[in-house]
Amino acid sequence: MKRYKIPNEVLYGIKELDDQHQELVDTVRSLDAHVGSDDIATIEKIFDHLEKLMIKHFSDEESIMKETEFPDVAAHSVHHKKLLEEARQIFSIAVSRGTLSEHDINESIDKILRHLLLADAPFNTHLRQTQHV
Numbered sequence: 381m382k383r384y385k386i387p388n389e390v391l392y393g394i395k396e397l398d399d400q401h402q403e404l405v406d407t408v409r410s411l412d413a414h415v416g417s418d419d420i421a422t423i424e425k426i427f428d429h430l431e432k433l434m435i436k437h438f439s440d441e442e443s444i445m446k447e448t449e450f451p452d453v454a455a456h457s458v459h460h461k462k463l464l465e466e467a468r469q470i471f472s473i474a475v476s477r478g479t480l481s482e483h484d485i486n487e488s489i490d491k492i493l494r495h496l497l498l499a500d501a502p503f504n505t506h507l508r509q510t511q512h513v
């Protein structure tokens with residue numbers, strides 16, 4: 381599968397966070413190679429890695445939001461917690477079914493991409509307006 385590159389207009393201009401976004405997308409898309417697989421141990425490894433990346437990224441992003449006085453950090457943090465919970469749910473559904481379906485993968489990719497492209501956008505605007513980047 382062709383690598384999905386985070387579009388330039390979505391980049392924060394903060395390398396650490398931009399690299400984390402790219403790694404999140406790459407990781408969630410690496411699930412694609414496991415459609416229909418019942419190799420739950422391998423799938424679990426990817427979800428474990430994804431979970432770690434999400435926790436680290438959300439924490440780093442929220443820290444920078446606080447540092448730069450982004451006004452919607454509390455609501456954004458709720459969004460992050462929900463996203464993490466949804467990723468865990470998708471994984472547990474795959475485990476109980478015994479295989480990873482295309483629907484699980486599309487749903488995971490969709491949720492993560494949508495967050496990066498839409499929910500993170502107001503923070504990107506904030507960084508620019510307050511000339512933090």
Ligand SMILES: [Fe+2]
Pocket residue numbers: 401437441496500
């Ligand atoms: Fe983000």
Ligand SMILES: [Fe+2]
Pocket residue numbers: 441456460495499500
């Ligand atoms: Fe975010």
